[in-house]
Amino acid sequence: MMRGEKPARQPSWGRVPLEPKEASNKHNVLDPIPGLPFEVFTEAVDEVQRNIKAPRELGVCSALAIMSLVSQGLYDVKSPLGNVCPLSLAIMAISGSGDGKTPTFRALSASVFKYQEVILAERDLEYVKYKAAHGVWFEILKAHKSTLRKFVQRGEDTGKISSLIYEHQEKEPRPPLNLLFLNDDVTVQALFQSMNGGLSSAGWMSSEASGILKGGAFQHFDKINSVWSGDGVRVGRVSSESYQVPDARLTLFLMMQPSVFESFNEVKGDVARGTGFISRCLFCRPRSTQGSRIDDGTERGWQACERFGDRAVVLLKEYVDRCRLGESARKVIRLSERASMVWIDIRNQIEREISEEGAYGWAPDHASKLAENMLRLAAIFHVFEGREGDISETTMRASIELGYWFSRQFNKVFSPDxxxxxxxxxxxxxxxxxxxxxxxxxxxxxxxxxxxxxxxxxxxxxxxxxxxxxxxxxxxxxxxxxxxx
Incomplete structure (x- = not known):
């Protein structure tokens, strides 16, 4: 090239124009759920992940919700400190549209919903018989009362007919037990109303909880907190009779889209956090798997989910049968000596981190419930996997690891940073x-x-x-x- 000449213009193909840098969110780094030594649970979650290809976190949370539901009516767990805790969990999963929330939950809950349908159909038949028997009983009562009026008008002795009426009233047929244990789009009041005079152990579960969170259904955090703690609930009314469900157990499981959660958090977040509701919940916010769900055409099997469902129904049937017989006392599970030492050590570690300089200085409410949630997880795995005796050290350590994973998810959702x-x-x-x-x-x-x-x-x-x-x-x-x- 001669001096003074400009270099020839180079072709533009292959050159990428500069663009503004993208933000990188360090809190979106992968944090896989730890492997857990629980056969029935793990095989079912593996199968759901393999077949549906949704985030594994959704399968874990769905399975835990079902396991909590079917265990909480039969068992409580006693901590090494002496307090007795329910096996109820409150879980909130935040995941985008199309991530597979509904298919995942349906795969793990299908057997439980089918059992619900069966016992509700049986209850409907029992209710028809009850109505007929109650009609006959009521007509006999009317006849006795008519006789009583005649005796009073004539001034005759009413002692015998009065005794007959008292005896007859004691024989009034009772309606069959309300066997509804799965609730979706209901209000808190309707939920506890269904538990009054029915099964006192229930689940409030939805794979698309926008209607629950956006509407007026999700209120009265104090009552939900009370049931989570095992204190029961009292519902006061002005226009009708008040009632109490002293032995209530409730598993809460709500899946929602991020925008729904953000709206809920903006409107009700301060109240939910201030009342202690948020601190009781296990949260997860998984990365989407959309774009990577490539199918090879292999036929899908569901044997592990069927096994999971069969185990869930066995526990539910045992609970329902006991309620029909009027037996409500739950068995109390304890930790083995080594598991107790492990749990106490972890509890103390968490407590030390609640100070202002500690890891949980920004979330003492969450930290104060973390060790108990770990204890509940251990008891649920122990029951569902059919383990005998006291909760083992292995089960406790695995549940602690899972509890810490949920704690990191809480950080991912709520920490100021x-x-x-x-x-x-x-x-x-x-x-x-x-x-x-x-x-x-x-x-x-x-x-x-x-x-x-x-x-x-x-x-x-x-x-x-x-x-x-x-x-x-x-x-x-x-x-x-x-x-x-």
Whole structure:
């Protein structure tokens, strides 16, 4: 090339134009669920993951919910400190549309729902017989009362007919037991109403809980907390008779989309956290598997899920049969000596981390319930897997590991650092979606996702994005401008 000549222009193909950097959220790193030494449970979860290819976390949470439901009516667990705890769990799974929430839950709960249908059909037949028997009883009572009136009018002795009426009233046929134990779209009041005079152990479960969380159904956190703690619940009424369910047990399992949870958290989060409801829950927020669910055409088998379902129905049938006989006392499970030492050591470790400088300084409410949730998990695995005697050290250690995994998920959902990082990622993605390199801060405050529009919150997010090297803030006159890096 001669001096003074410009170099020939190079072809543009193969060159990728520079684009703004994407935000990387360190809290979205993979945190797989630990392997657990429980055969029936693990094989069923493996099968669901293999066949449906949904996030494994959804299978684990669905299985735990069913296991809690079928165990809580038969057993309690006694901690090494002497207090007796229910085996009830409260689980909330946050996962996007199309992630496989409903198919996963359906695969693991199918046998339980089928058993529900069977016993409700039996109850309907019993109720028809009850109505006929009660009709006959009532007509006889009317006849006795008519005779009593005649005796009174004539001034005759009423002692014999009065005794006859008392005896007859004691023979009044009782309606068959309400055998509903699975509830979906109900209010808290309707839920406890169904447990009054029926099965005192129930589940409130939904694989699409938007209707429950958005509507007025999900209220009275104090009553849900009371049942979780094993204290029972009293429902006071003005227009009708109040009632009490002193021995209630409730498993709560709600799956929801992220937007539904964020809306719930924005409206009711402070109350739910302040009353202690959130601290009692086990949370999970898995990564989506969409885009990687490649099928090889192999026929799917469901033997492990059938085995899981058969075990669940055995426990449920035992509970229902005992309730029909009027037997309500539950067996109390204890930890072995070595398992007790392990649990006490972990409980003390968690307690030490509740200080302001500790790992749980930001969430003492969550930490205060963590060791008990680990204890409940151990008892549930012990019962469901058919283990004999006291809870073993192996079962306790595995449940502690799973409990810590749920604790990390809680951190992923609620810790201030995580919330700020998620908000920053969301705002950065929104700015990028506008297709501009620069954008006015005033425009952002007016048009960005609604929950991010608070001015003080936006300044925190800007500071975070600047520190991450994703944006620059400049002043153009009096106007603040965000420039993508």
């Amino acid at each position: 995580t919330v700020l990082e998620n908000d920053a990622s969301e705002l950065h993605a929104w700015i990028r979606s506008k297709g501009e390199w620069r954008i006015d801060k005033t425009y952002i405050r007016r048009h960005c996702p609604n929950r991010l529009r608070d001015s003080d919150r936006l300044e925190e997010i800007y500071e975070k994005l600047v520190c991450d090297g994703l944006i620059r803030l400049v002043l153009e006159g009096k106007k603040g401008v965000v420039i993508l890096n």
